[in-house]
Amino acid sequence: MQRLLSTGTYHRCSTPIGLLYFDEEFKVELSGGELLMEALKEEGVELVFGYPGGAVLHIYDALYQQNSVKHILVRHEQSATHAADGYARATGKPGVVLVTSGPGATNAVTGIATAFMDSIPMVVISGQVQSRFIGSDAFQEVDCVGITRPCVKHNFLVESLETMADTIKQAFHVATTGRPGPVVIDIPKDFTTPGVTVPFEYPKTVEMRSYSPPTQGHPGQIRKAVDLILSAKQPVIYSGGGVVLGNASEQLRAFTRELGYPITQTLMGLGAYPASDKQNIGMLGMHGTYEANIAMHECDVLIAIGARFDDRVTGEIDSFCPNAKIVHIDIDPASISKNVTVDVPIVGDVGMVLTAMLEQIKASEKRADPADIASWWSRINEWQSDKCLDYQLDDKLIKPQAVVEALWRETKGDAYITSDVGQHQMWAAQYYGFDNPNRWINSGGLGTMGFGLPAAIGVALAKPDATVACITGEASIQMCIQELSTCLQYSTPVKIICLNNRYMGMVRQWQEFAYEKRYSHSYMDALPDFIKLTEAYGHVGMNIENPNDVEGALAEAFAMKDRLVFMNFVTDQSENVYPMIEAGKGHHEMRLNPARELA
Amino acid sequence: MRHVISILMENESGALSRVAGLFSARGYNIESLTVAPTDDATLSRMTIVTNGTERVVEQITKQLNKLVSVAKLTDLTEVPFIEREIMLVKVRAVDAGREEIKRLCDIFRGKILDVTDASYVVELTGDDHKLRAFLDTVGGDNVIEVARSGATGIARGDKSLKV
Numbered sequence A: 001m002q003r004l005l006s007t008g009t010y011h012r013c014s015t016p017i018g019l020l021y022f023d024e025e026f027k028v029e030l031s032g033g034e035l036l037m038e039a040l041k042e043e044g045v046e047l048v049f050g051y052p053g054g055a056v057l058h059i060y061d062a063l064y065q066q067n068s069v070k071h072i073l074v075r076h077e078q079s080a081t082h083a084a085d086g087y088a089r090a091t092g093k094p095g096v097v098l099v100t101s102g103p104g105a106t107n108a109v110t111g112i113a114t115a116f117m118d119s120i121p122m123v124v125i126s127g128q129v130q131s132r133f134i135g136s137d138a139f140q141e142v143d144c145v146g147i148t149r150p151c152v153k154h155n156f157l158v159e160s161l162e163t164m165a166d167t168i169k170q171a172f173h174v175a176t177t178g179r180p181g182p183v184v185i186d187i188p189k190d191f192t193t194p195g196v197t198v199p200f201e202y203p204k205t206v207e208m209r210s211y212s213p214p215t216q217g218h219p220g221q222i223r224k225a226v227d228l229i230l231s232a233k234q235p236v237i238y239s240g241g242g243v244v245l246g247n248a249s250e251q252l253r254a255f256t257r258e259l260g261y262p263i264t265q266t267l268m269g270l271g272a273y274p275a276s277d278k279q280n281i282g283m284l285g286m287h288g289t290y291e292a293n294i295a296m297h298e299c300d301v302l303i304a305i306g307a308r309f310d311d312r313v314t315g316e317i318d319s320f321c322p323n324a325k326i327v328h329i330d331i332d333p334a335s336i337s338k339n340v341t342v343d344v345p346i347v348g349d350v351g352m353v354l355t356a357m358l359e360q361i362k363a364s365e366k367r368a369d370p371a372d373i374a375s376w377w378s379r380i381n382e383w384q385s386d387k388c389l390d391y392q393l394d395d396k397l398i399k400p401q402a403v404v405e406a407l408w409r410e411t412k413g414d415a416y417i418t419s420d421v422g423q424h425q426m427w428a429a430q431y432y433g434f435d436n437p438n439r440w441i442n443s444g445g446l447g448t449m450g451f452g453l454p455a456a457i458g459v460a461l462a463k464p465d466a467t468v469a470c471i472t473g474e475a476s477i478q479m480c481i482q483e484l485s486t487c488l489q490y491s492t493p494v495k496i497i498c499l500n501n502r503y504m505g506m507v508r509q510w511q512e513f514a515y516e517k518r519y520s521h522s523y524m525d526a527l528p529d530f531i532k533l534t535e536a537y538g539h540v541g542m543n544i545e546n547p548n549d550v551e552g553a554l555a556e557a558f559a560m561k562d563r564l565v566f567m568n569f570v571t572d573q574s575e576n577v578y579p580m581i582e583a584g585k586g587h588h589e590m591r592l593n594p595a596r597e598l599a
Numbered sequence B: 001m002r003h004v005i006s007i008l009m010e011n012e013s014g015a016l017s018r019v020a021g022l023f024s025a026r027g028y029n030i031e032s033l034t035v036a037p038t039d040d041a042t043l044s045r046m047t048i049v050t051n052g053t054e055r056v057v058e059q060i061t062k063q064l065n066k067l068v069s070v071a072k073l074t075d076l077t078e079v080p081f082i083e084r085e086i087m088l089v090k091v092r093a094v095d096a097g098r099e100e101i102k103r104l105c106d107i108f109r110g111k112i113l114d115v116t117d118a119s120y121v122v123e124l125t126g127d128d129h130k131l132r133a134f135l136d137t138v139g140g141d142n143v144i145e146v147a148r149s150g151a152t153g154i155a156r157g158d159k160s161l162k163v
C-alpha cells in the first residue's frame, strides 16, 4: 500500500524534481521499468531499438514517460538487433535492444549471433514471464538465457529488483570491454511492476572478480616480436576487425608506415588502413587479391593484428603461410593458436600493443635490410601488375563491379556502406576502397542475409549527416524488406544499391564451379516489382538497366538527400566473384577471372 | 592426453550449463565433471576430466577462462596433484567369493557398506586407475552395479586455487 502511494506521486508529478521520492538515505525510489530507463541514461544510451509485447509492457510504460532515451520501433526483432549492431559498428558505442519474451527473444537470436560472431558490443534487454511462472511453460515463455547462451559474450537472468541496477552495470561493462560482444539481460515482468520500487543509485564502478580483460601486452613478448619484425626479409602485416573494434586505426597506420611493409586486411578490417595507400595490397582470403594471398604464401614473417585466422582467410590450413614465423596480437587469448600455431603471441589491447611496439622500433637502431624489403616489394609489384580485380565491361549489361566503383566516385569514397551476404558483399569489399575505419559494415562472421537494411538504419540514426548506402542483392534485401516502413517513420534516407542478378549469385557461383552448373534452388523466381514495393512504403524507386545510365542514376539518387531511394540495378547474371580460393585450396592456388586479359 | 582441470566459478544459476554447453558446442570430450560449493558459498569448484591433444587442451583452458563466470582455473595435471574419486559398487558375493571379495576390499582399502546373502556394496576411494583396477580384479561377471562420483583433485604442496 505504502509503495503504491509513492508511485502515485511519481506519476502525477511532471517536473523532474517532482519525480523524486526520497527514502531515509535520500535515494530515488524507482520501479524496475523506471530503474532501467535511469540506468540506460547513466550509460549514455541515446537510442534503443525495440518492439513491444506483454512481458515488457511495464518497461514500455516507463519508456513512454521519460525523454532521455529515444526508442526506434522496428518491424521485426531481428532488425532491432541488426540496427543496434549497425549503430555500434559505426559509433563504437554499444547498441541497445529491447524485446519481449518468447517470440520477441527468439526473433532476436539471429541478430545476437551476428553480433557475437563479429564481436560487436550490444546489450539486449528481453522481457521474461513473471518469476513465479518461469519453468511452467507459461504464455510466451522461452528459456532466453538458455537459447542465447552459445551466442552471447555473457547473459543474465535478473534475480530481483534489488540487484537489477548492478546487473545492468555489469552487462554494459562486459559488452564493451575486452573483446566486445553481445550481452543479454532477461528481466522477469514482475520486477518491472509499476509501484514496486527500490531505492535507486546507479553503481559508479564495476568490480567482477571473475572478469578482468587484458590491456597491456607482455613486455618480453613485445621485445621478441619487435626483434623478429625487424629481422624480416619478406614481411606481411595482416590486420583484422580487432583493429576497428579496438579503435586502433591510427596506431596501425603509424606502425605500418614506420616499417614500410606491405599490409593486407581482412573483410572485417577494411578501412583501418587506407585502401588508397601504396602499402596496402588489398584484402586477403577467399576473395582477396592475388597479390595479398601470394604474399601471405611467400612471407617469412607474418604480423597478425586483431585478426583471428578465420577459415575464409587461411584457406587450407596445411598450406597456410608455410615459411612464416608468426606474431599475433589479440585481446582474446583464446584466439591465439586456435587455428594456426603462432611463434610470438601477444595478448593485449591492439592499440596499446602497437603503440608500445612502435616506440621500441623507433628507439631501436636495428632495421630490416632495405635491399631485402625493396626486392620483396618488387616481387609484390609484379604480382600486382597481374591486375586481378580487372573485369570486362559490357555495353548492354550492367557489371556489378562497375556499379560499386561508380558508387565510390559518387560518394567520394566517404560513405558508410552496409551490405548483405553474397556476391554483392564481396564486390562491395573489393571495389569500394575504404579509407577509414567503421565505414564498412557487414556480417562477416555469421554471414547473415537480411543484415544490410536494418544495419543501415542504425548507421543513419547514429550519423544523421553522413551518406549511408546499403549494397544488397535481390534475395538478401527481401529478408528484412519490411524495414522500409521503419525508414519512413524515422526518415532515414538510406540509398539501397540492389545488385539484382535474379540469382542467389553466390550460391549459383558455387553450383557453377562445384556442381556442374546444377542450379538447385538458387534462382530468384517471382521477384516483386521493387519500384512499386518501395513506392508503396512511401519512398523513391529507380530501375537501372543500361550501363550508360549508372552514373546519372546514382547522381540523381544521391541528390535526394532526405529520401530513401531503392536503386534496382539489373546486372549481368553470369558474373562471378574473382579471384577465388576454392574449398580445400591454399593461398597460392587462386582461381582468377578468365575475362581479365580481355579487359 | 588426460587432463584434470579445476575451476572456481561464480555460484549462480546456469553456471554449470555454461561449462557443459561449451564442451558440447566445441566438441570437447568430458570424461567426468564434478561440482559443489566451496567454503566460500559464492563460489563453486568444478573439476573436469578431459582428453585431447595439447592443442585442444590449451583451447579448453582458454575457452573456460574466457567464460565470464569463471574466476580461476588450474590444469592440475601440470603440477604434482592428488586425484580422488569415490565409487560405490555392488558386487556379487556368494560362497567362497564372499571371503575373496572381502579380502580384495581390504587390499584396496575399501569399506563394505551393505551386506545381503548374495551381494556387498563396497565403497572405494582413489584415482581412476585404482578404481578400475578394483573392478578388473573383482571381474566383470561379479560386478552388478557401479556408481562413480567423478574425479576431484587438489595440488600438492603450497600451490592453491583461490580467488
Ligand SMILES: Cc1ncc(C[n+]2csc(CCOP(=O)(O)OP(=O)(O)O)c2C)c(N)n1
Binding pocket: A420, A421, A422, A423, A424, A425, A447, A448, A449, A450, A472, A473, A474, A475, A476, A477, A499, A501, A503, A504, A505, A506, A507
Ligand atoms: C539467412 C541466410 N540464409 C542463407 C544464406 C546462404 N547464402 C549465402 S549468399 C546467398 C545468396 C544471396 O543472394 P543475393 O542476396 O541475391 O546476393 P548475390 O549473391 O546474388 O549478390 C545465400 C542464400 C545466408 N548467408 N544467410
Ligand SMILES: [Mg+2]
Binding pocket: A422, A473, A474, A475, A499, A500, A501, A502, A503, A504, A505
Ligand atoms: Mg542476387
